[in-house]
Amino acid sequence: MSDKSSSRPSGFDRRAFMAGAAGSVLVPMTARAAAQDASAPVAQDPSLPVEVTLRVNGKEKHLHLDARTTVLDALREHLKLTGSKKGCDHGQCGACTVLIDDRRVVSCLTLALAAEGQEITTIEGLATDDRLHPMQQAFIDNDAFQCGYCTPGQIMSAVACVKEGHAGNEADIREYMSGNICRCAAYPNIVAAVKQAAPEIMKG
């Protein structure tokens, strides 16, 4: 891992700290035997990893993945891009929202194999050099989070919401941000953040 997006400033790293403190808690996906009729068309042996090339934040990543791996798990467990969060893992909470070809999707229901050849943008890919993306800055300015777990998904969703033209008024922002759940209920401040960042993003 030599690309900028995965390098971290020296000092405290919450994930490294937690992994160290709790011992090796990251268990790879358990493979369960396919108890199914063997007459299915076999494109490849499902027990073998598949070669996948993902384009993440402008960089090509060559991976060997179990076919079951979602984009979210590929990002978090294989590329160490842990900004995208796993909330429900069923497409209901929005914490895993990323952009694929500039459209917001839930990465937990997207197979990595199906995302080959597409441009994946994560929260780690938003800032340029030392400058935060206007939406990141707006979330800080408006105190648009408490625990912060939903925040990367909220910000990715909000960037797309603005670019789709769905941030013209508060009602629209609330409707088009409804796929991102905030357990701390920071909604009023999230709406304020989206309103603040929208003009700057639309300016380009």
Place this chain on the structure above:
Amino acid sequence: MRSFSYQRATDPDMAVQALGAAAASNNPLTKATAQPLAGGTTLIDLMKLDVMRPAAIVDINPLAHAWSAIEPGGDALRLGALAKMSDVAAHAEIQRSYPVIADSLKLAASAQLRNMATLGGNVMQRTRCNYFRDVSYENCNKRNPGSGCAAMDGVNRMHAVLGTSDQCIATYPGDFAQALIALDATVEITGKAGTRSMPFAQLHKAPGSTPDIETALQPGELISGFSIRGRWPRSVYLKARDRQSYEFALSSAAIALDVQDGTIRDARVALGGVATVPWRAREAEALLREQKFDEALAQRVADAAFADARGRRHNSFKIALGKRVVARALQQAVTMEI
């Protein structure tokens, strides 16, 4: 999730062949060992829950270049099965000429899911019945034919009051299908023998004694598109739900009217959130034809739409709610500016 083989279909023949190879020994479609992957918002979810257990996934997204048309012509509409919900909902001509379609899509799911989900996959969406989705319940005639129905005497607040049987009361969860059935859409199906068409109203099967058979599609067949004749600018989709956004319908109505000089010439009424399949209320809409609209008529139509409804312990409220949704949707359709 159980393991599966993954294959990308680059043309329709390849997709049909890959899906059909496992078909002979696998009926119905819902249990086929090869499943097509489009948006994946239902399939991957249900695979994680172990409700669906395909051994092979056939990724049909590469067919999008041929199957994602959004073509409102002069007097007809064609929609490709792989068009995304968000793209169809945002299409200016769909909003103008078929507001019931645009709104049914816009009011469904979340912005992220609408970016992923396709029209074909949307109409094939499986029920949200909690007993179906939770495999720790043995009793589900849809998952395990003959095992019984845990919802019948369980927590059935979200369940259907129309089209039920003594085997299954699971609600058809989608919104867009109500717009299609109201507008007499045709569904185009691609299979080994080529392409066939059927009225969309014949696609979904009421549970009856075989709740595991949900549609008329056979394994190895794919929905490739939908078509609708005529324009329906006077049409609405009204959806009542527990939350203002991002929630399945408790009750919804798709209404399309042709009103000339104050007289209703043609009327379509379809119901969502209350039935086991996309539901067309034909007896109710017959009451509207050649009539002038008033509130009493709306009430009679609403009563007729739910005349055969059967509530259970927790869902009887849907009958009263559903009637109000129909009456209000009719009012909106009659008074809307077009």
